[in-house]
Amino acid sequence: MALLEVRNLKIYYFTRAGAVKAVDDIDLDIEKNETLGLIGESGCGKTTAVFAFLRFVTPPGRIVGGKIIFEGRDIIPLSDEEMRLLRGQGIAMVFQGAQNALNPVMTVGNQISEVILEHESLTKEEAWERAKEQLELVGIGSERVKNYPHEFSGGMKQRVMVAIATACNPRLLIMDEPVTGLDVIVQRQLLSLTNALREKMRLPIIFITHDLSVIAETCDNVAVMYAGKIVEQGSAVSLYKDPLHPYSKGLIGSYPSVRGEKKELKSIPGAPPRLIDPPKGCRFSPRCSYAMDICRTEEPKLKNMGDNRMVACHLIK
Amino acid sequence: MTKLLHGLSSVKGFVMLLWTNKMGRFGLMIFAIFAVIAIFAPFLRTVDPNATGSCENMLVPPCAQFWFGTDDLARDIWSQLIYGSRISLLVGFTAAIIAVAVGTAVGVIAGFYGGKIGEVLMRIVDFFMMLPTLPLMIILAAVLGPSIWNIIFVVAIVSWTTTARVVRSQVLSLKERAFVEASRCIGAGDSLLMFGEIFPNVVPIIFAQAVLVVTTAIYSEAVLAFLGLGDPTTVSWGMMLHFAFESGVMSRTPNWIAPPVASIVVLIIGFTFLGTAVSDVLKPGYKETRGL
Amino acid sequence: MEKGEALRVENLKKYFVVRKGLGGLLSSRKTEYVRAVDDVSFSVAKGESLGFVGESGCGKTTMGRAILRLVEPTSGKIYCDGIDVTSLNKKQLKSQRRRMQMIFQDPHGSLNPRRTVSEILRQSITIHKLADTKAEEDVMIKDTLEEVGLEPAEEFGERYPILLSGGQRQRVGVARVLVLRPKLVVADEPISMLDVSVRIGVLELLLRIRDEFGISLVYITHDLATARYICDRIAIMYLGKIVETAPTEVIYSNPIHPYTRALILAVPVPDPTVKMEELPIKGYVPVSVTDTFSACRFYPRCLYAEEQCAKEDPPLVEVEPGHYVACFRAKERDLTDQKV
Numbered sequence: 001m002a003l004l005e006v007r008n009l010k011i012y013y014f015t016r017a018g019a020v021k022a023v024d025d026i027d028l029d030i031e032k033n034e035t036l037g038l039i040g041e042s043g044c045g046k047t048t049a050v051f052a053f054l055r056f057v058t059p060p061g062r063i064v065g066g067k068i069i070f071e072g073r074d075i076i077p078l079s080d081e082e083m084r085l086l087r088g089q090g091i092a093m094v095f096q097g098a099q100n101a102l103n104p105v106m107t108v109g110n111q112i113s114e115v116i117l118e119h120e121s122l123t124k125e126e127a128w129e130r131a132k133e134q135l136e137l138v139g140i141g142s143e144r145v146k147n148y149p150h151e152f153s154g155g156m157k158q159r160v161m162v163a164i165a166t167a168c169n170p171r172l173l174i175m176d177e178p179v180t181g182l183d184v185i186v187q188r189q190l191l192s193l194t195n196a197l198r199e200k201m202r203l204p205i206i207f208i209t210h211d212l213s214v215i216a217e218t219c220d221n222v223a224v225m226y227a228g229k230i231v232e233q234g235s236a237v238s239l240y241k242d243p244l245h246p247y248s249k250g251l252i253g254s255y256p257s258v259r260g261e262k263k264e265l266k267s268i269p270g271a272p273p274r275l276i277d278p279p280k281g282c283r284f285s286p287r288c289s290y291a292m293d294i295c296r297t298e299e300p301k302l303k304n305m306g307d308n309r310m311v312a313c314h315l316i317k
Numbered sequence: 318m319t320k321l322l323h324g325l326s327s328v329k330g331f332v333m334l335l336w337t338n339k340m341g342r343f344g345l346m347i348f349a350i351f352a353v354i355a356i357f358a359p360f361l362r363t364v365d366p367n368a369t370g371s372c373e374n375m376l377v378p379p380c381a382q383f384w385f386g387t388d389d390l391a392r393d394i395w396s397q398l399i400y401g402s403r404i405s406l407l408v409g410f411t412a413a414i415i416a417v418a419v420g421t422a423v424g425v426i427a428g429f430y431g432g433k434i435g436e437v438l439m440r441i442v443d444f445f446m447m448l449p450t451l452p453l454m455i456i457l458a459a460v461l462g463p464s465i466w467n468i469i470f471v472v473a474i475v476s477w478t479t480t481a482r483v484v485r486s487q488v489l490s491l492k493e494r495a496f497v498e499a500s501r502c503i504g505a506g507d508s509l510l511m512f513g514e515i516f517p518n519v520v521p522i523i524f525a526q527a528v529l530v531v532t533t534a535i536y537s538e539a540v541l542a543f544l545g546l547g548d549p550t551t552v553s554w555g556m557m558l559h560f561a562f563e564s565g566v567m568s569r570t571p572n573w574i575a576p577p578v579a580s581i582v583v584l585i586i587g588f589t590f591l592g593t594a595v596s597d598v599l600k601p602g603y604k605e606t607r608g609l
Numbered sequence: 610m611e612k613g614e615a616l617r618v619e620n621l622k623k624y625f626v627v628r629k630g631l632g633g634l635l636s637s638r639k640t641e642y643v644r645a646v647d648d649v650s651f652s653v654a655k656g657e658s659l660g661f662v663g664e665s666g667c668g669k670t671t672m673g674r675a676i677l678r679l680v681e682p683t684s685g686k687i688y689c690d691g692i693d694v695t696s697l698n699k700k701q702l703k704s705q706r707r708r709m710q711m712i713f714q715d716p717h718g719s720l721n722p723r724r725t726v727s728e729i730l731r732q733s734i735t736i737h738k739l740a741d742t743k744a745e746e747d748v749m750i751k752d753t754l755e756e757v758g759l760e761p762a763e764e765f766g767e768r769y770p771i772l773l774s775g776g777q778r779q780r781v782g783v784a785r786v787l788v789l790r791p792k793l794v795v796a797d798e799p800i801s802m803l804d805v806s807v808r809i810g811v812l813e814l815l816l817r818i819r820d821e822f823g824i825s826l827v828y829i830t831h832d833l834a835t836a837r838y839i840c841d842r843i844a845i846m847y848l849g850k851i852v853e854t855a856p857t858e859v860i861y862s863n864p865i866h867p868y869t870r871a872l873i874l875a876v877p878v879p880d881p882t883v884k885m886e887e888l889p890i891k892g893y894v895p896v897s898v899t900d901t902f903s904a905c906r907f908y909p910r911c912l913y914a915e916e917q918c919a920k921e922d923p924p925l926v927e928v929e930p931g932h933y934v935a936c937f938r939a940k941e942r943d944l945t946d947q948k949v
Binding site for chain 1: 834
């Protein structure tokens with residue numbers, strides 16, 4: 001049984017102009033020891049999807065259908081109190097731009113302890129000691145436990161967020177664009193930390209980003225999202241060596257590299273569609289250079305290609 | 318549909334957007350009703366509101382001929398009410414326009430230039446804000462004499478400061494936006510930046526302020542007139558209440574008091590709703606969260 | 610000023626005074642400065658694109674603005690096409706602006722939300738009186754929109770920025786400066802806020818305007834990977850100084866300065882089989898830098914530092930033709946031997 005099983009998840013935003021189909025029928029599996037990268041451009045629904053895993057979807061958005069089964073239990077019908085207990089301890093999240101999520105008038109030690117005390121019955125002193133351990137874990141010395149957020153740089157604040165998120169030993173960690181906006185050396189330090197967490201704590205991670213290179217450095221498996229749907233899934237190695245979906249191919253071809261030969265870059269023409277009125281058939285068809293007639297009328301389903309690979313494309317048999 | 322999307326760039330779109338907001342709709346309707354009343358006053362079965370009449374027509378209770386009855390000089394209360402709307406709206410709008418114009422000019426200059434000019438201007442604003450409004454208005458009105466233009470002037474003097482503050486803070490934040498820097502980089506000079514780039518983005522706030530100043534103006538005019546500092550030759554709602562008070566029969570003639578009071582209250586509520594709706598509608602992201 | 614130089618910058622400095630507040634008024638310490646740009650010199654040839662790469666806080670953005678005098682330099686000289694820009698008065702500077710322009714980073718914020726695309730372009734034209742009649746203006750607007758790929762031009766001209774995608778807005782940003790036919794364009798992180806699949810289109814546009822119109826580019830970015838595609842030469846900046854500069858492919862194949870090497874090793878590689886290596890750097894970028902430096906700026910973070918590095922600031926030295934490095938140990942074998 002997988003740690004997290006998502007089946008037919010649909011999340012729509014209901015606006016006056018119509019329903020925006022932000023996440024439209026996706027399936028995902030995350031195993032206990034896996035790091036899954038979720039890649040897609042802005043608006044593809046990846047953030048909305050993981051927000052649903054924490055039941056953070058707020059009106060006008062609503063989970064319209066499907067199941068999210070965490071450790072054998074569907075979390076969609078859970079009560080608010082049950083969900084609250086699950087957050088932080090079962091599933092934890094590091095948000096995008098998390099540096100701004102720190103309370104400027106509390107020491108980082110207090111912010112970490114606060115989370116611990118919320119979920120575990122420890123004394124204040126015990127929680128403080130754990131907070132210090134957390135800071136060591138993320139590579140910030142425990143002597144900084146009394147510092148305030150403004151005394152840290154952007155990258156370090158992000159690490160504090162990781163310390164907070166992992167404080168209660170969650171069984172699944174979600175990181176939403178954790179390195180976007182960080183300088184490259186700082187980014188590298190945070191990615192090393194992520195890899196260390198994977199190994200030391202055996203923590204399964206869902207890693208969301210729009211940056212393919214970052215996924216290559218940290219993830220075992222990758223799911224590619226486009227316009228609310230998952231178009232390809234598979235191990236990171238197989239995706240890079242042999243991308244099947246035209247969108248994946250386009251993404252990989254548009255990534256410059258600093259190593260080796262300078263390769264030719266190709267852009268993907270057009271722009272992602274508006275999800276209020278997605279294109280008929282395959283959502284990528286308007287931008288696809290291989291589009292056939294069937295692509296414009298019939299939506300391709302995710303097919304299992306064997307060897308842990310899935311792809312949703314009429315071209316692939 | 319696309320009109321609504323970039324509706325804020327045209328007046329028509331703006332009004333349509335206001336209509337979708339509950340408060341805005343109410344405010345617009347109130348405004349429309351009173352505007353119609355004011356414009357079409359002569360056609361609404363009215364007579365000259367200042368025309369006094371004979372003794373037997375004094376203090377007549379509401380009847381077929383005088384819908385709201387008459388006052389102590391046999392003047393038709395209904396006509397006074399209808400024509401009074403003209404005064405209230407005139408004073409309200411004119412004072413608001415002057416106050417907002419002055420406030421905007423001060424706010425834009427103080428915000429854009431900052432530094433010493435900004436400081437000096439804002440201290441002037443602070444000074445005016447310190448002055449107690451009602452006593453100031455009473456003194457000025459008493460000194461300047463009873464005339465509708467003096468009233469407008471007095472009301473404007475006490476109302477411009479909030480606009481100045483609000484506009485200045487808006488300009489301070491707009492000044493830092495990339496498009497202002499981009500225009501400066503193209504070669505735009507200070508006045509082009511202030512009026513071509515920043516000002517159009519301040520207009521929404523000015524609208525919201527103007528609507529709210531109108532309520533203050535209407536109320537202030539009513540108060541000043543009631544206290545006897547108004548222009549006795551123009552019959553405004555405040556004036557009606559003043560005459561009612563002076564006549565000594567106020568407690569026995571609800572038909573004389575109720576209409577002007579109700580009108581003042583309804584108009585102020587309507588404009589307050591409208592002002593609130595305007596500032597809500599202009600918040601960034603309003604259209605998105607309402608699904609427009 | 611050499612022939613064929615579109616831009617020459619000499620000893621450019623921009624210092625910001627640190628405001629001390631009330632407590633500072635009482636203390637007797639001398640004024641502190643943030644040395645955002647500290648003695649930077651370089652030149653850009655006609656039709657060349659020079660990249661400035663560095664992390665946040667290195668001063669590249671401030672330098673870009675100082676070159677155009679959007680921020681007044683503290684000292685130094687800037688020559689654009691032979692003209693001493695630093696000595697121009699307000700009126701002369703305005704007309705000089707026609708030749709030196711900037712493309713901004715934020716596609717959302719850099720366009721006035723209350724102006725249509727054609728109004729934005731028209732402003733460029735009218736400020737510099739490039740057309741005599743409205744009809745001429747319209748033609749210029751239409752042509753420029755087509756040049757940047759916004760077609761049909763009539764339709765795009767009527768749109769407000771809110772209806773444009775990020776990539777389209779950046780194209781408007783390019784059009785706004787292109788209509789002036791400038792000699793020099795400073796592009797400040799023009800693609801970093803765009804979706805990945807859209808970035809290349811805008812990069813290609815910049816390359817095209819450089820080639821077709823002979824515009825010289827100063828390309829500012831923190832992204833070493835994309836800099837490779839648009840820059841002929843690259844200058845690496847750290848804490849207000851240029852630490853290395855060389856032709857692009859040389860920077861990638863033979864980086865010498867320890868900071869450059871760390872930067873290149875830090876960029877994630879889109880290949881899962883390549884493992885991340887240990888970075889040859891320690892510590893973090895300082896949160897605020899106001900101390901007087903009489904040492905190499907990079908000293909606190911350098912794994913190869915020696916005594917001399919703590920006492921003197923290394924000058925930029927030509928290590929091989931066209932390749933300049935500011936490091937006392939630049940010529941030593943043990944640093945340059947490790948190929949990336």
